[in-house]
Amino acid sequence: MKPSIQSLTSAFRTLSLGAVSLGAVLFWQTASAASIEVSAEKQASLGFQSAVVEQVSAYPGVTYPGEAIIPPNQTFLVTAPLSGLVTKIIHIHGPIQTGEVIAELQSPELLNAQKNYLNTLSDLQAAQSELNRAAKLMKTGVVSAKKYQLAEADLKKIRQIQRQQRQDLALLGMAPNAIDALEKSHKLQPAVVQITAPVDGELFDLQIRVGQRLTTNQAIISIGQIEPIVVESRVPLQAANQLSLKQKAQLVSLDLVGEIEYIPNFSDPMTQTMNVHIEFTNENHQLRPGQLVTLSFLFEAEPNTPLYVIPRGAISRYDGQDVVYLHQGTRIQVLPIEVKNITGDRLYFTTAAPLPANAELLIESTAAVKGLLETAEGGE
Structure with missing residues (x-):
């Protein structure tokens, strides 16, 4: 038998x-x-x-739906550094690199900043002449060393102000070549403010139009970095309790494997689910923000x-x-x-x-x- x-x-x-x-x-x-x-x-x-x-x-567990999202710390809001009139929009969407010009404004405030810079340049020239004069007179004994030191300190102070104002002009959106022209010619340059990208990423949510008047700090456009990218998945409470940070997860339709980077300590009272975040490298940009996917968590063999x-x-x-x-x-x-x-x-x-x-x-x-x-x- x-x-x-x-x-x-x-x-x-x-x-x-x-x-x-x-x-x-x-x-x-x-x-x-x-x-x-x-x-x-x-x-x-x-x-x-x-x-x-x-x-x-390892083996995959139950499948869950998920949505690709950009983490908040990878989203940047570009705003107007000062008030002005939108004269040109160069990029409205798509990839952007740091320093590329997104839009241009005409701003009277930039003219005032240029005037202040020219005044400082004049003060700097006068301070330099005074220091040179004090140096010659100190050699003949007409001017004391103390007066020479005071002239030297005054020149250093004005140079510091000049460097700061030049940096302010750049932060306000004045092009570097325009600042150089301002210094060489000592004449006001066109009041064109260039809005540039602060980081590499993807442009989205354009909020301005040509001819629109903007106020200081008004939103212009957003930049999102999609590498890496996060998939947010609603996982039932009991299933989520079996997960752990750094645990692997794979997408069903794409050949991508990521890691759990966030498991909340609270759940949705209506659905009894938890929003688990899985981070993917996304080097080839296979995942796009807003894309719906299906994923499963991987469990190691005993x-x-x-x-x-x-x-x-x-x-x-x-x-x-x-x-x-x-x-x-x-x-x-x-x-x-x-x-x-x-x-x-x-x-x-x-x-x-x-x-x-x-x-x-x-x-x-x-x-x-x-x-x-x-x-x-x-x-x-």
């Missing part, structure tokens, strides 16, 4: 993992109770097909427990348990498994002991094998 699949499983689990290779070989040689011989001709007529099983380190993947057609039910069929020439053997997940066309499962190297499992005609096993059992 053949032993049941339960007794076979119990015997299988008693194998010592410390002697994996020898134990596995002995198991496949001696566990003939749940196996059957099928000739090559009959296998061909029944359409037997097999595939080599692949050992993996220590000393082999984890395998095979096309889902390999799974069958025999003697009340989930099984696969080990294909060894004309011998077909039942192998009890624990299913971890079935996603798409992939079956993830564990076994009590490692399978032989390059083991092949049937992935077609498993129902026929089950029928042959039951027929053989009934015959006895």
Whole structure:
């Protein structure tokens, strides 16, 4: 009388993992109770097909919907540095690099800033002349060293003011070549303010039009950095409690793997879900803000427990348990498994002991094998 699949499983689990290779070989040689011989001709007529099983380190869990978003710390609002009239819009959307001009304004306030800068340049020239004069007179003893030091300190002070005002002109949006022309000619330059990109990124949400008058700090456009990018997924509370920071997650439709970077400590009272954030590098810009995706979290295999993947057609039910069929020439053997997940066309499962190297499992005609096993059992 053949032993049941339960007794076979119990015997299988008693194998010592410390002697994996020898134990596995002995198991496949001696566990003939749940196996059957099928000739090559009959296998061909029944359409037997097999595939080599692949050992993996992790398996995907349940799938969840998600949305790609730009993290708040990667979104930048570009505003008007001073009031003025919009005269030109150069970029309205798309990629932008640091320093590229987005728009131009005409601003009377820039003229006032230029006037102040020209006054400082005049003061600087006068202070330099005074210092030169004091240096000559100090050599002849007409001017004391103290007066020379005072003239030198005054020059340093005005130079500091000049550097600060030049930086202010640049921050107000005056082009560097226009500032240079202002210094050389000592004449007012056109009051054109260039609005430039502070960072690399993607432009979106343009809020101005040509001919519009803007006030200081009025919003112009936003810049978002989409690398890296975050996918926000609403995960049921109980499932979220099984997750951990830095745990891997993969997108179902895209070949992208990310890491959990945020698990909130609160849930939505209406849906009992948590907004989990998964960060993806997004180097090739495969993900775009607002894109809806499907993802699953990856769970590592337990220590000393082999984890395998095979096309889902390999799974069958025999003697009340989930099984696969080990294909060894004309011998077909039942192998009890624990299913971890079935996603798409992939079956993830564990076994009590490692399978032989390059083991092949049937992935077609498993129902026929089950029928042959039951027929053989009934015959006895």
